[in-house]
Amino acid sequence: MTELAIDAKELTRTFGSFTxxxxxxxxxxxxxxxxxLGANGAGKTTAIRMLTGLLRPSSGSARVAGxxxxxxxxxxxxxxxxMSQRFxxxxxxxxxxxxxxxxxxxxxxxxxxxxRVSDVLTQLHLENAxxxxxxxxxLGWKQKLAFSVALLHNPKLVFLDEPTSGVxxxxxxxxxxxxxxxxxxxxxxxxxxxxxDEAEYCDxxxxxxxxxxxxxxxxxDLKRQAGVSSVDDLFVALARSA
Amino acid sequence: xxxxxSAVSVKDLTKRFGNALALDAVSFDxxxxxxxxxIGPDGAGKTTLFRILVTxxxxxxxxxIVLDDDVVRDLWSLRxxxxxxxxxxxxxxxxxxEENLGFFASVFGTTxxxxxxxxAPIYSQLExxxxxxxxxxxxxxxxxxxxxxxxxHKPEILFLDEPTTGVxxxSxxxxxxxxxxxxxxxxxIVVSTPYMDEADRCDRVALIQRGKILAIDxxxxxxxxxxxxxxxxxxxxxxxxxxxxxxFPRVQAVYPFxxxxxxxxxxxxxxxxxxxxxxxxxxxxxxxxxxHVEQTPPTIEDLFISRMGAPDDRVVA
Numbered sequence: 164m165t166e167l168a169i170d171a172k173e174l175t176r177t178f179g180s181f182t183x184x185x186x187x188x189x190x191x192x193x194x195x196x197x198x199x200l201g202a203n204g205a206g207k208t209t210a211i212r213m214l215t216g217l218l219r220p221s222s223g224s225a226r227v228a229g230x231x232x233x234x235x236x237x238x239x240x241x242x243x244x245x246m247s248q249r250f251x252x253x254x255x256x257x258x259x260x261x262x263x264x265x266x267x268x269x270x271x272x273x274x275x276x277x278x279r280v281s282d283v284l285t286q287l288h289l290e291n292a293x294x295x296x297x298x299x300x301x302l303g304w305k306q307k308l309a310f311s312v313a314l315l316h317n318p319k320l321v322f323l324d325e326p327t328s329g330v331x332x333x334x335x336x337x338x339x340x341x342x343x344x345x346x347x348x349x350x351x352x353x354x355x356x357x358x359x360d361e362a363e364y365c366d367x368x369x370x371x372x373x374x375x376x377x378x379x380x381x382x383x384d385l386k387r388q389a390g391v392s393s394v395d396d397l398f399v400a401l402a403r404s405a
Numbered sequence: 406x407x408x409x410x411s412a413v414s415v416k417d418l419t420k421r422f423g424n425a426l427a428l429d430a431v432s433f434d435x436x437x438x439x440x441x442x443x444i445g446p447d448g449a450g451k452t453t454l455f456r457i458l459v460t461x462x463x464x465x466x467x468x469x470i471v472l473d474d475d476v477v478r479d480l481w482s483l484r485x486x487x488x489x490x491x492x493x494x495x496x497x498x499x500x501x502x503e504e505n506l507g508f509f510a511s512v513f514g515t516t517x518x519x520x521x522x523x524x525a526p527i528y529s530q531l532e533x534x535x536x537x538x539x540x541x542x543x544x545x546x547x548x549x550x551x552x553x554x555x556x557x558h559k560p561e562i563l564f565l566d567e568p569t570t571g572v573x574x575x576s577x578x579x580x581x582x583x584x585x586x587x588x589x590x591x592x593x594i595v596v597s598t599p600y601m602d603e604a605d606r607c608d609r610v611a612l613i614q615r616g617k618i619l620a621i622d623x624x625x626x627x628x629x630x631x632x633x634x635x636x637x638x639x640x641x642x643x644x645x646x647x648x649x650x651x652x653f654p655r656v657q658a659v660y661p662f663x664x665x666x667x668x669x670x671x672x673x674x675x676x677x678x679x680x681x682x683x684x685x686x687x688x689x690x691x692x693x694x695x696x697h698v699e700q701t702p703p704t705i706e707d708l709f710i711s712r713m714g715a716p717d718d719r720v721v722a
Contacts, residue, residue: 202573203544302447328570329599331446331614332710336660343644343661357573360602363663382664395574395602402575 166193168320168351169214173223176209183209185374186223191353191367193319196346198362198382199355200394201371202402207355210371211322214353216240228319241269244313244321248328251309254298258289261297262312269316283311303334310341320351327361339364359395368394370401377401412437412562412593413458417467420453427453429616430467435609438590442607443597444705450616451597452492455566458595459489472561485513488560490551492567492597498540502531505539506553513558520557526586527553545576552583565596569603581606601706612709619712624705631703631711633657634677636684637665639697649691653684660710667707 169191176184184206191197201207212218214227216236224231230238245251252261262283266276284290287307292300297308306326313321323342327335342364346352354365362368363382370378370385378385378401382394391397413435420428428450435441443451456462458469460480469476474483496505503517506528510516521528527549534542539550548568555563565584569577581603588594596607604610604624612619612627620627638659640646647666650659657671670680677700688696 202575329447331449331713332601332706333660333713334446336662336710339661340644340647343647347644358600359574360600360663364661395578398574399578402573 167191167226168193168195169197169225169227169353171214171223171225174210174213174220174225175222176206176213176218177221182374184213184220187371187374187376188223189369189376189379191320191351193351194346194349196342196352196354196364196366198365198368199353199371200357200359200362200368200398202357202398205371205402206374207371211324211355215243215245215322241316242319244316244318245324246309246313246321246326247324248306248326252297252305252312255296257294257296258284258300258308259293261308262315265312265315271316279315283308283315287311303330303337306330306334306338307341310338314345314350318350320353321345323352323354325356325358326354328356328358359393359398362394362398370398372401411435411470412439412472413441413595414470415458415467416469418454418457418464418469419466420450420457420462420464426616428457428464431613431616431618432467433611433618433621435593435595437593438588439608440584440588440594440596440606442604442610443595443613444599444601444604444610444709445597445613446599448615449613451613452566454613455489455491455564455595455597459487459564460484461489485558486561488555488558488563490555490563490565490568492570494547494551496539496547496551496554499538501536501538502542502550503535505550506557509554510557515558517557520559523559524553524556527556527583543576544572545579548572548576548580549583552580556587561591562593562595565594567597567599569598569600577603601704601709604705610705612705612712614709614713620708627705627708628703631708633669633673634680634700635703635707636668636670636677636680636698637662637701638668638684638688639665640688640693640695642693646688646693646696649688649693650684652691653687655680655683658711662707665701667701669711 167190172188173186174184175186187210199207213220213232214225216232216239219233227239228242232239256264259280262280266279284293297305327338342352367381369376385397389397389400411434416432417430418428419430445451457464458471458476460476460483463477471483472486476483506517510520531550542550569580584594609623611621638646638650650666650668655670655672657669659666659668681698685696685698
């Protein structure tokens with residue numbers, strides 16, 4: 164039996180009379196790259212907030228890295244990483260200071276942190292830019308740095324929110340190589356995006372429509388079943404039938 | 406005034422911000438009635454270019470003529486004739502849909518009623534929500550309202566700066582469908598996007614990177630200009646396959662592409678079947694028993710990658 168990084172059963176969240184997440188059941192295997200898709204307002208953000216221990220479910224359950232999201236949310240925060248397109252790094256701190264700050268927040272011992280900082284700088288070829296303010300470095304570097312920082316405490320699972328929007332196609336591929344490499348080392352990666360070509364890079368995807376998971380599987384299987392040639396076509400077909 | 410052969414004619418347009426060269430001698434033409442797209446990542450110079458073309462910024466060098474009007478000398482004439490939708494949502498969040506549109510109409514001395522026919526294809530979708538505040542609209546609806554406001558004074562040309570960025574797939578598709586419906590001999594549309602897969606919605610596109618145009622042509626001609634066979638590799642373990650393929654002695658470039666990897670052979674003259682056979686056996690010998698190699702048609706993104714990597718990035722229009 165393979166270990167599950169996420170095991171959600173009938174997970175539900177209501178706000179008043181509105182059901183934002185409606186009995187979703189899915190699992191994500193350890194080391195998998197999983198795409199979590201849905202239109203604006205489909206319930207992705209609410210689901211992610213429950214899976215990261217920031218919001219209690221109304222009903223149903225979910226375990227993340229073995230911990231219950233309702234009762235063990237503090238343990239979950241220790242074993243997950245999070246990277247968002249909008250906010251991940253401090254613009255007015257240097258590259259090195261950003262890495263050290265996150266190391267401090269996650270209580271990484273000083274000697275170990277020194278080694279990790281140097282590893283990250285080497286891996287990203289940022290040795291000569293460590294004193295640069297993050298504000299002044301190119302977007303592609305920022306995104307790679309934000310990803311490395313999200314992985315600094317060796318989380319079991321990392322959440323990526325639209326990680327590559329706006330970067331050039333070569334930088335974007337370098338970013339996906341970092342994702343594959345992390346997955347290869349056993350880190351589970353959950354990517355939320357509404358850019359469908361990004362979905363094709365994932366091992367499996369789910370598509371949420373109006374609070375429910377309407378499709379779950381490998382991009383290839385889902386396209387074959389629906390008789391469409393791209394995840395974009397599949398997504399539009401599902402969303403329009405809602 | 407004589408009939409203009411081009412809706413937009415730009416020559417050697419250059420703009421600096423301090424040491425950064427935002428636009429580096431950019432030249433191109435847009436034909437009347439065209440739906441013309443600028444495709445490139447953040448920082449390519451798209452927004453700077455649009456600001457110069459809509460008379461909100463002055464270039465450091467070169468010239469730009471829009472609808473026969475010089476963007477500097479004839480700005481007051483030109484401003485009445487163009488519509489502009491900036492990249493950042495720029496309507497009034499605390500005014501309703503109807504109030505926003507009415508305001509933009511009044512600035513140009515007209516009314517919603519008088520312009521109804523022109524904006525009907527879009528406004529009819531917004532009308533059920535006309536009393537809703539703009540900040541309470543979904544991302545897709547905001548973009549439609551902004552498009553409506555840019556159209557309400559009957560411009561002859563529209564400049565839309567990244568209208569589909571941050572909008573979900575369904576709304577993006579609806580937005581492009583709308584553009585196809587409203588473009589025509591009376592309305593030229595110039596649009597920018599960071600998303601390569603939107604190129605196919607344009608009549609012609611310019612690929613732009615670091616202030617330079619890498620290529621300009623129809624989407625079909627651009628992919629046809631890819632100068633060698635392209636191969637896709639499918640295998641269960643993409644990470645390992647990528648490492649293995651990098652060692653292929655004949656490899657020119659290999660990179661992840663969706664569910665597969667894309668690879669080009671450094672030997673341009675070799676038949677595709679030979680590369681398929683050699684690469685398949687190489688991968689089998691190097692720990693990828695399930696590799697499936699086949700020739701695949703290049704996409705705009707493949708072309709962008711190949712041009713970006715080229716040492717000489719001259720305009721090839």
